[in-house]
Amino acid sequence: MSQDIALQVNNLRVSYVTGDQEVKAVDDVTFSLYPGERLGIVGESGSGKTTLALALMKLHKPPAYIRGGEAILDGGDILALDREAMRQTRWSKLSLIPQGSMNSLNPVVKIKHQMADAIEAHERGWTRGRIAKHIGELLGRVGLPDSVAEMYPHELSGGMKQRVCIALAIILEPSVIIADEPTSALDVVVQRVVMQTLNDVQEQLNAAMIIIGHDMGLMAQSADRLAVMYAGKMVEVSPIGSFFSDPQHPYSQLLISSLPSAEEKRELTAIPGSQPSLLELPPGCAFHPRCPLAVERCRQEIPLLRDFSGARRAACHLVEEQGA
Amino acid sequence: MFFVVVILAATLNFIIPRLAPGDPIGAVLEELRARGASTGGDAEDEIVAAYRARFGLDQPVHVQYFRFLFNTLRFDLGHSISYYPQKVEAALLRSLPWTVGLLAISTVMSFAAGSFFGAMMAWPRAPGFMQRFVPMFMVLSAVPYYLLGLILVYIFAFVMRLLPLGGAYSSGTIPQLDLDFLLDVIRHGILPALSIVLTSVGFWALGMRGVMVTVLGEDYLTLAEAKGLPDRRIFFGYAMRNALLPQVTSLAIALGTVASGSVLVEVVFNYPGIGWLLYNALRSSDYYMVQGVTFFLILTVAVSVLIVDMIYPLLDPRIER
Numbered sequence: 140m141s142q143d144i145a146l147q148v149n150n151l152r153v154s155y156v157t158g159d160q161e162v163k164a165v166d167d168v169t170f171s172l173y174p175g176e177r178l179g180i181v182g183e184s185g186s187g188k189t190t191l192a193l194a195l196m197k198l199h200k201p202p203a204y205i206r207g208g209e210a211i212l213d214g215g216d217i218l219a220l221d222r223e224a225m226r227q228t229r230w231s232k233l234s235l236i237p238q239g240s241m242n243s244l245n246p247v248v249k250i251k252h253q254m255a256d257a258i259e260a261h262e263r264g265w266t267r268g269r270i271a272k273h274i275g276e277l278l279g280r281v282g283l284p285d286s287v288a289e290m291y292p293h294e295l296s297g298g299m300k301q302r303v304c305i306a307l308a309i310i311l312e313p314s315v316i317i318a319d320e321p322t323s324a325l326d327v328v329v330q331r332v333v334m335q336t337l338n339d340v341q342e343q344l345n346a347a348m349i350i351i352g353h354d355m356g357l358m359a360q361s362a363d364r365l366a367v368m369y370a371g372k373m374v375e376v377s378p379i380g381s382f383f384s385d386p387q388h389p390y391s392q393l394l395i396s397s398l399p400s401a402e403e404k405r406e407l408t409a410i411p412g413s414q415p416s417l418l419e420l421p422p423g424c425a426f427h428p429r430c431p432l433a434v435e436r437c438r439q440e441i442p443l444l445r446d447f448s449g450a451r452r453a454a455c456h457l458v459e460e461q462g463a
Numbered sequence: 464m465f466f467v468v469v470i471l472a473a474t475l476n477f478i479i480p481r482l483a484p485g486d487p488i489g490a491v492l493e494e495l496r497a498r499g500a501s502t503g504g505d506a507e508d509e510i511v512a513a514y515r516a517r518f519g520l521d522q523p524v525h526v527q528y529f530r531f532l533f534n535t536l537r538f539d540l541g542h543s544i545s546y547y548p549q550k551v552e553a554a555l556l557r558s559l560p561w562t563v564g565l566l567a568i569s570t571v572m573s574f575a576a577g578s579f580f581g582a583m584m585a586w587p588r589a590p591g592f593m594q595r596f597v598p599m600f601m602v603l604s605a606v607p608y609y610l611l612g613l614i615l616v617y618i619f620a621f622v623m624r625l626l627p628l629g630g631a632y633s634s635g636t637i638p639q640l641d642l643d644f645l646l647d648v649i650r651h652g653i654l655p656a657l658s659i660v661l662t663s664v665g666f667w668a669l670g671m672r673g674v675m676v677t678v679l680g681e682d683y684l685t686l687a688e689a690k691g692l693p694d695r696r697i698f699f700g701y702a703m704r705n706a707l708l709p710q711v712t713s714l715a716i717a718l719g720t721v722a723s724g725s726v727l728v729e730v731v732f733n734y735p736g737i738g739w740l741l742y743n744a745l746r747s748s749d750y751y752m753v754q755g756v757t758f759f760l761i762l763t764v765a766v767s768v769l770i771v772d773m774i775y776p777l778l779d780p781r782i783e784r
C-alpha cells in the first residue's frame with residue numbers, strides 16, 4: 140500500500156443478523172482516505188453511514204457483524220486485530236467524535252480525568268504535570284478556558300461539550316478522525332463555529348477526517364471529497380466542487396436539486412418515494428424504483444462503483460455507458 | 464423537613480399501640496397472677512390504679528400525648544412497663560450493638576456483593592456463567608429470610624450440628640473483648656447473617672443489573688470504548704460508577720429499615736437485638752418500650768436518609784447540595 144494513503148477500506152461488509160435474516164447495512168464499500176483530507180459521507184438515515192463509522196473502530200455491537208473486507212491503517216489491517224491490539228489502536232491512530240455529544244461524556248467524572256484516562260490507557264509514560272499541561276493546551280486549541288478541565292459535563296453547554304469531544308479526539312494525535320454527525324445536536328450558529336474549530340485542529344494535525352452527516356451545506360463548506368451512500372452502498376465519490384457542479388449519479392443529482400440555492404431561483408424538487416427496506420432490496424440497482432432515468436439494465440444488474448473522469452467514481456450503468 | 468417527618472412519625476407511633484388490643488397493666492397482672500402473687504378483688508384494682516398512675520396512663524389521652532412528645536424529643540423514652548424500673552433507653556443501648564453488628568454488616572456485604580454480581584450479569588464481556596446466576600438470584604430474592612433462616616438452622620445447627628442454634632453468644636460466657644468471645648460471636652452470627660445476605664443479595668443484584676443495562680447503552684460508554692480504555696476501567700469507572708447511583712439511594716432506605724425488617728430474623732435466631740426487643744415489647748403491650756423502639760427506628764431511617772442526602776452530591780455532581 141502506498142504511503143500517501145491514510146486509510147484504505149476494501150470491500151467492507153457489515154450485516155445485522157436477526158434470526159435467520161441478514162441485513163447488509165454496509166455492502167461492499169471501498170474507499171481511500173488521504174492524509175490531511177476531509178471526506179464527507181452523506182446518506183439518508185439507515186443508509187449505513189454510522190454502521191460504517193462504528194465498524195471502522197470495531198465498536199459495532201451484536202447483532203452487527205463484519206462480514207468481510209479490510210481496513211488498512213499504517214500498513215496493517217485493523218479489522219484483523221485482536222481485542223487488545225485494537226484497544227491500543229483506538230484513539231492513538233483512529234479517534235471518534237461521537238454523534239450524541241450531549242451524552243458522550245461521563246456525567247460524574249471531571250473533564251480532566253476523562254481526558255487523562257485516554258492518555259493513561261495508552262501508556263505513554265507521561266508525568267501528571269505533562270498530562271495536565273497537554274489537556275490545558277488542547278482545551279485552549281478548541282477555544283475553551285483552562286477552567287473547563289475542573290468542570291463536570293453538566294456544567295457545560297452543548298457546544299462546549301462538543302468542543303471537549305474535539306479536544307479529546309486529538310489528544311493522542313491520531314492519523315484518522317471519524318466525526319459522526321459532529322454537529323447534528325447543535326443549533327446552526329454553534330454548528331458553524333464548532334465545525335470551524337474541528338477543521339482547524341484537523342488541519343494543524345494534518346490528520347485525515349471522515350465527516351458523516353446529512354447536512355449538505357455543512358459538507359459543502361468542510362469536505363474536500365464527498366461520498367454518497369444509498370442502501371448500504373457507496374454510489375458516488377467525487378471532489379466536492381465537481382460534485383455540486385456536475386453530480387454524476389441520478390441520486391446525487393436529485394439530492395442537489397432538492398437543496399435550496401442562493402444563486403438561482405428554481406423549484407425545489409423532492410426525491411419521490413423512500414429508501415427501500417434493507418430486508419427487501421429491489422433487484423439490480425437499489426435506487427432504480429425512484430430513479431427517473433432507470434432503464435431495463437438497472438432493474439437486473441447491480442452497478443459497481445467504477446472510476447471515470449479523473450478522481451470521480453460512481454455506481455451507475457448510465458454514467459458508465461456515457462463515459463464509455 | 465427532617466423534624467416534620469420525625470414528629471409525624473412519633474405521633475403515629477403514639478396512636479397505633481394504643482389502638483391495638485391489649486393492656487400493659489393487664490399484661491403485668493397476668494404475669495403476677497402466674498407467679499401466684501395476686502389476690503384478686505380490691506387489692507388488684509389498687510395495684511392497677513397504682514400502675515396506671517405510675518405510668519401516667521390515668522391522664523387524659525392528650526396530656527399523655529404531649530408529655531410523650533416532649534419527653535421523646537429530649538430522648539427520654541420512659542420506663543419499660545414489663546421490666547420496670549428499667550429505662551427504655553438502657554434496653555435499646557444494650558440491644559443496639561447486636562443489631563448494628565449483625566444487620567448493618569450483612570446488609571452492606573450483600574449490597575457490595577449484589578451490586579458487583581448484578582453489574583457482571585449485565586456486562587457483555589463477563590464470563591458466560593454469570594448469566595446462570597440470574598434465576599438463582601430471582602429465587603433467592605423471593606424466599607422470605609425467616610424461612611431461609613429456619614432452613615439454615617435446621618440444616619447447619621440441628622442436623623449437622625456445625626453451628627449454634629441461636630443467641631448471640633454461648634450462654635454462660637460473659638461478654639468481654641477477647642478473641643475467644645469474638646470467635647464465639649462470629650460463630651453465632653454466621654447463620655443469621657447468611658440468611659439475610661442470601662435473601663437480599665438477589666434484590667441488589669437484579670436491581671443493579673437493570674440499571675447497568677441502561678447505562679451500558681449510554682453514549683459515554685461507546686466513547687469510553689472508542690478511547691481505547693481497558694475493560695476494567697470502563698467497567699468500574701464508567702459503567703458501575705453510574706449504575707451505582709440509584710443503588711446508593713436504596714441502600715440508605717435499606718439501612719434504615721434494617722432493624723425493623725430484621726425482627727423475624729432475630730426472633731428465629733433468638734438474637735438479642737432491637738428486633739427481639741420489639742417483639743417482646745409488642746407481646747406484652749409495653750407501650751413505652753414499643754414507642755421507644757419504633758421511635759428509634761424512625762430516627763435511624765431519617766438519619767440515614769439525611770446522611771445519604773448529604774453525601775450524594777459527592778457521588779453525583781449533578782445534585783446540588
